[in-house]
Amino acid sequence: MQSLYLAGLDIGGTKVAATISDINGPLARITEPTAKTGTERALGEQGIRLLKEACAKASVNFDSIDTVGVSSCGPFIKQDNLISLVAPNICGGINEHSDLPNRWKSVPLESVLREQFGTVVIENDCVSALAAERAFGALQQADNCAYVTWSTGIGFGLCVDGRLLRGKNGNAGHAGHMLMSEDSRAQCGCGNFGDVEAMISGRNLETQFGHSSAELFNAARAGDSKAKAIADESAKWFGRALFNVTAVLDIGQFVIGGSVWQHHGDWLLPQVMQEIETRLPALTSGVTLLNPGLEAYVADIGALYLVMSHDWLDAWRKRQAWHQFDRLPVHESQ
């Protein structure tokens, strides 16, 4: 039998969110800026501490919790077969020019969490978002599908033949690093020139336009010709990236999340589809782009989903328990 409570962690480059849930839905959620100082253990210890605080808010005995699902930014590596993060926006020791306040080469997330919890399941945040969309959102009947985020970076979660893809270190889905342009002088945080993320991530669009990517797309929609040219190029590259992933995996449905698509997907869609539909009909015919069924809390929901039993799944579906995230009080750790 599954225990009465489950823990979920959503670990991003900016903040960490900790949720405690029972079979009827989330009970408490606490957030805090991501730990980036101290020893490499700091992030795992922060996760445990925030879960303890969430338990206190929910009047749940922390020691009764044995299982945590984790949705985390990557990439991952395995050390003694346990997942560590080598995320460039957390680990200051990966890149010698980093301005992060630490020199961490990697963060031993799974080993620290395992000191506290019997069961620890960690997935890349786009993989857990995809899991959540398949369980509760826009991809409930989809066996060959992907979750794509287009915001500061570009990330993918992938599902083929009804199974989420993980890969040798849990890094399947780093399709934002596909090399696509021979000439591009745009450099990615990973060092690549001309990969998808280098060319069209929010960060890069900002560099090209000189203002935020939100301002870029608003100006493009209002007819500004420089903005329009950059926005058109970004739609082209995004469409070609989705075509490439379709060619590699024979995907049928893409859910597109992230701030760029959320605000401008309606306007970008025709140009993006043009890059897909004009190629290889045996693979692209019927490919559809969908809006997310879950919104802001998709990674938190995904983290819990990773460790849910079928009973919980049924109960969550019956009550549409994921909507309760919207009604939880916002707690920031003190």
Added chain:
Amino acid sequence: MQSLYLAGLDIGGTKVAATISDINGPLARITEPTAKTGTERALGEQGIRLLKEACAKASVNFDSIDTVGVSSCGPFIKQDNLISLVAPNICGGINEHSDLPNRWKSVPLESVLREQFGTVVIENDCVSALAAERAFGALQQADNCAYVTWSTGIGFGLCVDGRLLRGKNGNAGHAGHMLMSEDSRAQCGCGNFGDVEAMISGRNLETQFGHSSAELFNAARAGDSKAKAIADESAKWFGRALFNVTAVLDIGQFVIGGSVWQHHGDWLLPQVMQEIETRLPALTSGVTLLNPGLEAYVADIGALYLVMSHDWLDAWRKRQAWHQFDRLPVHESQ
């Protein structure tokens, strides 16, 4: 209990091979040029006829055979949920400029074979080659791996988390059609400009060099500067394609087959690895390129593997039954 005999078909753009096997290994194999005239049913009917002939050679009662595994060139589409081929080198009706002697839009392979056989399993030829390499060849312990062929075209079979990838129509692995160069004027048979196959397939290398790709690589190795420049470019693009697939799927091992690699892989390897190893160490570190463990008959072996029981697998492994293909008499259908 599995029947005493299994049938295998290897369907390529040039020839079809039909094999009859028992638990101890293949008994007879017959080949014939691929049927390209008559009705759309011709190819499926040819497969059945060749299997009948193979049964006659092996003194096996054809009517006792209920199961066929098929390794076929693609792409596939599904019609009434059954696989049909839309292969450009078989179906003359796909492209109006085709010089093929038919106007077929598609070939109803599965439905015709199902009129004869109770069990029909059809996979893309690179997928079945990968299955064979995982069962009997160079990838026996590999859970995140790919089979890549670099010859007239460029094809991939993909395995992630220990499972072969198929996709919505069985077309996963068409990574040869990934768009990679923005400027390339090289056009692929599929219509794309600047995809991997357009730039480095044997067919395209021949066009660039004016002689066969075998002559190209021999000249490059002998120091011819024009040949060397083309060969270097091809190694670069091949390496970048393998990097992209690694980024998308977190693959660990690639087996490279096909005539280009078979003859020149030793010489191309350093340049190809350079394109992989210099990027994203969390994904690329430890990625290895291997030679095939099985040779000429990998697709025939794969076709049979698709329908083998565990008993057969054990027996084939014990006897290394795949080597018997080398000893079968060569029968061409009369």
